[in-house]
Amino acid sequence: MAEIIDGKIVAAEVVEGVKKSAAALAAHGVKPGLAVVIVGEDPASQVYVANKSRTAKECGFLSVQHTLAAETSEADVVALVEKLNVDPSIHGILVQLPLPAHIDAGKIIQTIAPDKDVDGFHFINVGKLATGEVDTALVPCTPFGSMLLIERKHGKDLSGLSAVVVGRSNIVGKPMAHLLLAANATVTIAHSRTKDLPALCRTADILVAAVGRPEMVKGDWVKPGATVIDVGINRIPAPDKGDGKSRLVGDVEFASAAKVAGAITPVPGGVGPMTIAMLMANTLVSAHRHAGLEYKG
Template identity: 55%
Template sequence: MNSNRASSIEQPHIIDGVAAASNVVESIKAKVQAEKLRPGLAVVLVGRDPASSVYVRNKKRRAEECGFLSRQYDLPEATREVELLALIRDLNQDPEIHGILVQLPLPPQINPNAVIEAIAPNKDVDGFHYSNAGRLGTGDIEQAMVPCTPLGCLHLLKQVLGDGLRGKHAVVIGRSNIVGKPMANLLMHNDCTVTIVHSRTVEPQNICRQADIVVAAVGIPKLVKADWIKEGAVAIDVGINRVTRTNGESGLVGDIDCDNVLPLTTAITPVPGGVGPMTIAMLMLNTLNAAARSNRLAATLTV
């Protein structure tokens, strides 16, 4: 850590993603009650992957907390693609269901792209369908379902910066379809100047050091060190990496070396407790908005 660089910065703060997510959920509950809505979320789990089972359980719990109809479909590991596609076809037609989420990864006999493209775009609350990716990419944000993790990151950035995203240089590390690319599009839509860094980028630290906003979505523990960060930057850590600590215990760390980067920043998200809870809150938001649109309600909640 370079403490001299940190000296001019006042009170960097750790962004509380748990509290932010709770606030979003409270707004959703209020909207559901006020509009007498019953948004329906169907979550499909194929197989018994332990991490996926935890994610699905958390989504179901949050959906129930929001007052949604919450349905979970547990399919065996050996499920054939045609069987999963048939379930999706049924859910597409089901008037009680407004959001369909198929938990990834899927077993190898199932092509995830075929599954994503089978979901009706207006029920694609993960925002992975080509038509939603296209809407986001072309700036038709009002009609798009935006992927939950980047949407949660944007919400946290607006909490810190308010309307101050305009003209900021944002560097997104990672170019996946579920995080990096949609994040870059969202930031561009909010008038940031955006650079994407990936595994083939030459000297990524020099590019990151120019950023007012850094969003790291890589999957490498503590990749982003203090010398990657400009004084006063806002840092959003999407990474979730399981590591074994020196005491032998296992724990989660992000893609940013938080302890050493924190003093340089205006604000930073922790791992855990930062972006993760926001991802589920944004899934609820997308489901609420899908239900509101299907009921032809003009007013939906926005980030």
Template identity: 60%
Template sequence: MAERIDGKQAAADVKASVSAAVKTLPGQPTLAVVLVGDDPASEVYVRHKVTDTEECGMRSIKKTLPASASQQEVEALISNLNHDPEIDGILLQLPLPQGLNPNQAIECIHPDKDVDGLTEASGGRLVLGKTGLRPCTPTGSVILAKRALGDDLAGKNVVVIGRSILVGKPTALLFLAENCTVTIAHSKTQDLAALCRTADILIPAVGRPEMVKADWVKPGATVIDVGMNRIPAPERGEGKTRLVGDVAFKEVEPVAGHITPVPGGVGPMTRACLLQNTVKAACYRRGWPMPDGV
């Protein structure tokens, strides 16, 4: 039976290290969160992010625009935050209301303040191995793998299922930087199950509920499930849903050596790594010494 990797505890540990780091800084890092529209889920996410930031001793600024805001208005707000010397990080909460172009808006964020690590410049820095802000979910995936296997991942065979620019590709690059041997699988991969069985670390990130079955997993492998999918849950009542990953958890748990649950795995780490990135952004921008533990 696999050992469950506790993402909540790992996130709490990262948050504690960020709190300790902030106390050593000569000033207070500041994160600006931009929320466009009134999507209920986005409002909850933003509220959590604001709370997390403040609990770590940093300053949080929430900027809101109505759902009727134009692309120009969104980009103008981001531009103002770029030019504000007090702002260290900018987070644009997604999704944006229909009719707005999220990629175009993200590209307006200055790379030095791109705490989500999503701009083209941040991606280029990652590919080239240069100092920069890394995407939060991929970073959290690496931390969880190290939590299970130790800090030295060199030589591990890693299979990432999914080639998205948001998760799949940066995850592969971050594990490559750890001296792993990395394969990116996708919809055109032949005999995907057989390829997955070669992985010491398997990372499904495609958004297909419970796609990965027990016979896809090498016995003893570490499974980092990035998928977050809502499926019907009639047992909870009419119209109810439940959250599942890309892994058929009950099937795979007896086969794997370590596995992340959904919820409670990668999700909490994404928020924790945002806090790390805010500290890093402040230190890079202001020339502060980088504290240990971030």
């Protein structure tokens, strides 16, 4: 049976470290500030934003939430982001996605000042990551957190290990692949047009699933002893729990994969908790950079 990689524990450690570092920053008169912008009333987004704001407060940050009505114009969202860009008390700006259909999410993301782009989606940060400038980039939180879990298992140097990332989104798959490459893994990115995905997955020492398809990756897709990182979060019906009930599952069929893997992240409790922790870490890094201080995280 595989070792279970407990993201809750690692995330709590990251948040503890952030709290201590934020307290040390106070000696320099700096309080990290995170601004979260939410447009509309998507219930899942509201839960995510509330969790982010709460954790920021726990870390001793200035936590500002801007809740805008669903019909807010694109120009008004741009104007708010531009205001936050020049606000010296704010070091991290996060615009919660998805945005209502009349707002161009790409335009809003590219309006965020790259040095406050704690989601790491701005072209400048994407480009830095793609060119191996990881130390000066702001790295997208979910792959960054996944990478930390991989580091806990394999260390920072993945030389000689093969990694397969299933999924090529800009939010998870591609940045994940760049991080693995920067750590010297030999990386393959798979997607919906990949031929014989199970066979490809079986070549991976490190297998990352970021597909959005419940329990797609089966145990017999996993190389014996591999490390499996399940990024997926899927809600599926659970009639066994009662009428209308549901449960969260990943993109990996946990029961079968855990019998073959060397280590595996559960869902929930694996990559999920890491995402918010890395958002805090990114905001802290940004606050250090804005103050001209080195962050030794």
